[in-house]
Amino acid sequence: MTFQIGFTTRKGVLxxxxxxxxxxxxxxxxxxxxxxxxxxxxxxxxxxxxxxxxGDVVASVxxxxxxxxxxxxxxxxxxxVTYRMLDFLKTARERESEYIKLRRLQSSLxxxxxFVFRQHNAVALWDMDALSQIHTASVVIEG
Numbered sequence: 001m002t003f004q005i006g007f008t009t010r011k012g013v014l015x016x017x018x019x020x021x022x023x024x025x026x027x028x029x030x031x032x033x034x035x036x037x038x039x040x041x042x043x044x045x046x047x048x049x050x051x052x053x054x055g056d057v058v059a060s061v062x063x064x065x066x067x068x069x070x071x072x073x074x075x076x077x078x079x080x081v082t083y084r085m086l087d088f089l090k091t092a093r094e095r096e097s098e099y100i101k102l103r104r105l106q107s108s109l110x111x112x113x114x115f116v117f118r119q120h121n122a123v124a125l126w127d128m129d130a131l132s133q134i135h136t137a138s139v140v141i142e143g
Contacts, residue, residue, distance in 0.1 A: 004112070017047040050111035074122035126139055
């Protein structure tokens with residue numbers, strides 16, 4: 001089981017996670033890996049719990065949009081960003097669906113993903129729940 005923690009302060013954002021990745025084959029089929037991934041510019045980071053492969057697909061969609069610079073994830077309207085994040089989740093599900101259909105694999109149960117964005121001299125922490133029946137995305141406020 002993966003744990004992750006994230007919180008926001010006036011001085012920035014902290015995210016943390018364990019490092020043990022357990023396969024579906026069980027506890028004895030695990031490895032120690034870095035679960036927090038950061039881009040080259042240190043402007044985008046994420047970690048996920050649940051199906052890590054699906055978490056990576058979601059993160060790749062979000063990273064693509066973040067790199068375009070058209071969405072303000074840090075100081076923009078949180079409601080608009082929430083809707084966009086949920087759109088990214090739909091895109092990730094579509095990509096996953098194509099992949100699993102071709103390979104006749106089982107679809108993912110989902111993931112819980114924390115994203116950190118650094119833009120416009122500000123930092124924001126977002127939490128996305130793609131495990132629950134109703135998916136959510138929300139900014140984590142200070143405190």
